[in-house]
Amino acid sequence: MPRVVIIGSGLVGAATALALHRVGIESTLYDQVDPVEVVMKGEVIEFGETGGSVMIQDGGLRVSKCIANGAIVRCISWSKIDGSYPIVSDSRISAKSANDSELELHPPLQILRSTLHSILIKACHKAGIKTLIDKKLVDIKQDEMTVTASFADGSTATGDLLIGADGIHSATRRKAFGDELKAKFAGSTGHVGVTNIKEHGIVLKEAEECAFYTDRENKRTVSVFKVSQDIVAVNVSTFGDTEDYDTSAFYRPSTDLPKDASQLADLLTTWGAPQHVANMVRHSFRLSTYSVYDLPNLENYHKGRVILIGDAAHGMVPNAGIGLLTGLEDVGTLLALFKHFKQEDWNTAFRLYSKSRVARGVAASEQSRSMREKGLAVSPIFGGSLNHFIFRLVIAASNAGFFTLYQVFDCEAEVAKLIQEERE
Ligand SMILES: Cc1cc2nc3c(=O)[nH]c(=O)nc-3n(C[C@H](O)[C@H](O)[C@H](O)COP(=O)(O)OP(=O)(O)OC[C@H]3O[C@@H](n4cnc5c(N)ncnc54)[C@H](O)[C@@H]3O)c2cc1C
Numbered sequence: 001m002p003r004v005v006i007i008g009s010g011l012v013g014a015a016t017a018l019a020l021h022r023v024g025i026e027s028t029l030y031d032q033v034d035p036v037e038v039v040m041k042g043e044v045i046e047f048g049e050t051g052g053s054v055m056i057q058d059g060g061l062r063v064s065k066c067i068a069n070g071a072i073v074r075c076i077s078w079s080k081i082d083g084s085y086p087i088v089s090d091s092r093i094s095a096k097s098a099n100d101s102e103l104e105l106h107p108p109l110q111i112l113r114s115t116l117h118s119i120l121i122k123a124c125h126k127a128g129i130k131t132l133i134d135k136k137l138v139d140i141k142q143d144e145m146t147v148t149a150s151f152a153d154g155s156t157a158t159g160d161l162l163i164g165a166d167g168i169h170s171a172t173r174r175k176a177f178g179d180e181l182k183a184k185f186a187g188s189t190g191h192v193g194v195t196n197i198k199e200h201g202i203v204l205k206e207a208e209e210c211a212f213y214t215d216r217e218n219k220r221t222v223s224v225f226k227v228s229q230d231i232v233a234v235n236v237s238t239f240g241d242t243e244d245y246d247t248s249a250f251y252r253p254s255t256d257l258p259k260d261a262s263q264l265a266d267l268l269t270t271w272g273a274p275q276h277v278a279n280m281v282r283h284s285f286r287l288s289t290y291s292v293y294d295l296p297n298l299e300n301y302h303k304g305r306v307i308l309i310g311d312a313a314h315g316m317v318p319n320a321g322i323g324l325l326t327g328l329e330d331v332g333t334l335l336a337l338f339k340h341f342k343q344e345d346w347n348t349a350f351r352l353y354s355k356s357r358v359a360r361g362v363a364a365s366e367q368s369r370s371m372r373e374k375g376l377a378v379s380p381i382f383g384g385s386l387n388h389f390i391f392r393l394v395i396a397a398s399n400a401g402f403f404t405l406y407q408v409f410d411c412e413a414e415v416a417k418l419i420q421e422e423r424e
C-alpha cells in the first residue's frame with residue numbers, strides 16, 4: 001500500500017487527499033495550523049491572509065454540496081469607483097464559449113472560502129483521512145524510492161510520495177526544488193470583509209452581485225461577491241509601496257488601509273464608492289487582511305518523489321480569479337493519472353503530470369498578470385476612461401460569444417491524450 005504525505009491541508013491539499021482516497025490511495029495531511037478542530041466544532045475558519053470568498057469558474061469543483069452552500073454568479077460587472085459606466089459580462093455566454101458541457105452549471109460559483117474548506121475538511125474526516133497539526137515542514141530528504149519530511153517539532157514522516165500543497169510560500173518547493181524559487185510581493189494589499197446584507201437591509205441588483213469598482217488613476221479597487229442569499233464578501237485593495245516590488249508603468253504608492261470597518265467605510269466614501277458598498281464594509285463582521293504575491297513560472301512540478309500542487313506550484317496574482325480553479329485542475333489530473341498508473345510506474349505519472357500542468361499553470365499565471373496590468377492601466381493622454389472603454393469592447397465581444405478568457409480543462413481527456421502520445 002503506497003504511503004503519501006501531503007504537506008498543507010488548505011483547499012487544494014484537502015481536495016488532493018479526497019481524490020487519492022477515491023482511487024484507494026491513503027494519505028495523511030500535515031499542516032502548521034489546525035483547521036480540523038475549528039471545523040469539527042462548527043466554527044468559522046479565519047484565513048488571515050486570504051479570507052473572504054473564492055469564485056470557482058466552470059470546470060472546477062461543481063459538486064452539489066458546494067452549489068447548495070454558495071451562490072451562482074450570472075453576471076460580473078466592472079464600473080468606475082463610483083459605480084458609473086458599468087460593463088456587464090454574461091457568465092453563461094463566456095462559460096459556454098469556454099466549452100463547458102454541463103449547461104445548467106454554466107455560471108461560476110461564488111462561495112465563502114471558510115465554507116468550502118469546511119466541506120472539504122469534513123469530507124476528509126468522514127473518509128478517515130488523518131490531518132496532523134502543528135507540523136511545520138522545515139526539510140525534505142529523498143532517495144530513489146522514498147521521501148522524508150522533517151517538521152519543526154522534531155518529528156518526521158516518510159512516504160513513497162510527498163505532495164507539496166503548502167501554498168504560495170511553499171517550504172516544499174524551496175526545500176526540494178531550490179531556495180531561490182520564492183514568491184514576490186506584487187505591490188497590493190487589502191482587507192476582505194464578510195457582511196450579512198439582509199440584516200442591514202442592503203439589496204443588490206443582479207449586476208451588483210459580483211461587481212468590481214475601480215479607480216484606475218489612484219490604483220484602488222473595491223469588489224463585492226455575493227456568496228449566498230444573505231451574505232456578501234467585500235474586498236478593498238490598493239496598490240501600495242514595497243521594497244521588493246518591480247516598479248513598472250502601473251505602479252503608484254498609496255497609504256495603508258485602516259483595519260477598522262467604520263474607518264475603512266469612511267475612507268471608501270471619500271474615494272467616491274457607492275453608499276451601499278461603503279455600508280457593506282461598515283457592517284462587516286469579519287475583516288481579514290491579505291497581501292498579493294506572484295510566483296515566478298516554474299519549469300517542473302515534480303522532482304524525484306516530490307510533487308507540487310496548487311499555489312505551491314503556480315501561486316498567482318488573483319486578478320483572473322482562477323488560482324484555485326488551476327489547483328483543482330492539478331488535483332483532477334493527478335487523479336486521472338493515478339487511475340491509470342500503478343505504483344511501479346509512478347515516475348511516468350509524475351513526468352506526465354509536470355508535462356501537462358506546467359503549461360496550464362504558466363498560462364494561468366500569465367493571464368492573471370495580464371489582467372492585473374490591464375485592469376489598472378491608464379492611458380497617458382485620456383486617463384483611465386479610454387482603458388475602461390477598451391475593456392467595454394472586449395466584454396461586448398465576449399458577450400457576443402466571439403471571445404473567451406479561458407477554456408475548460410478536461411482532466412480525463414488530457415491524461416488519455418498524454419498516454420496516447422507516450423505510446424506513439
Ligand atoms: C484575495 C484573493 C482572492 C482570490 N480569489 C480567487 C477566486 O475568486 N477564484 C480562484 O480560483 N482563486 C482565487 N484566489 C486564489 C486561491 O485563493 C488560491 O489559489 C488557493 O487558496 C490555493 O489553495 P492551496 O491549498 O494551494 O494553498 P493555501 O490555501 O495557501 O493552503 C496552504 C496550506 O499549507 C499550510 N502550510 C503552509 N506552509 C506550511 C509549512 N511549512 N508546513 C506545513 N503546512 C504549511 C497552510 O497552513 C495552509 O493550510 C484568490 C487569492 C487571493 C489572495
